[in-house]
Amino acid sequence: MGHLPRPRRTSPGAHHHRCGDGGCPGGRDCDGAHCQAPDRPVFDAQPWWNTYLTYAHISGGWYDTDLGVRASTPVQLRHTSRLDRTGIYGWGYMPEFTDLATGYRFRLLHLRPQHPWATDVGRVYPAGYIVGLSGGDTHDADMLTYSTGQHLCIQTLRSYREAFPSGVDACR
Secondary structure, eight states, rough: OOOOOOEEEEEEEOOOBBBBSSSGGGGEEOOOOOOOOOTTTTSSSSOGGGSEEEEEETTTTTTEEEEOOOTTTTEEEEEEEEEEEEEEEEEOOEEEETTTTTTTTTESSBOTOOOOOOOOTOOOOTTEEEEBBBBTTTTTTOOOEEEOSSSEEEHHHHHHHHSSSOOOOOOO
């Protein structure tokens, strides 16, 4: 099973210490040209928390919200989060996290089960970490096709916009 590289991190602003010929101060990593700060994730994938909602209802006490995210979109964590549970279900791979910035639990549904990159239960994954690819459906889970996951579904115990308000996050 392949893994995506961990997200790069960079400091804000245009003033980066050049490090091509030497080390970086303060425990920073060198990307080959500039020092990268460890506290600012790079959000290279679509910020799904800012996309439009296509469907919402409550199922088993969870707010079940479908988002306008195309299939095969890398799905990243908005905030540093702890993986609480994981598994394959009828519509794909479903990791359940606790967002350590807000304390809210959430589940990501309709992820392709062939690409689960957050699998270590109890591990804390950093903001910007790619969890998997959107678009998992019953065909991917070796079941009869009765659902398509050409979107991303998020389940929360609070309303979706309370748990994931739109906005800009601290990233490059």
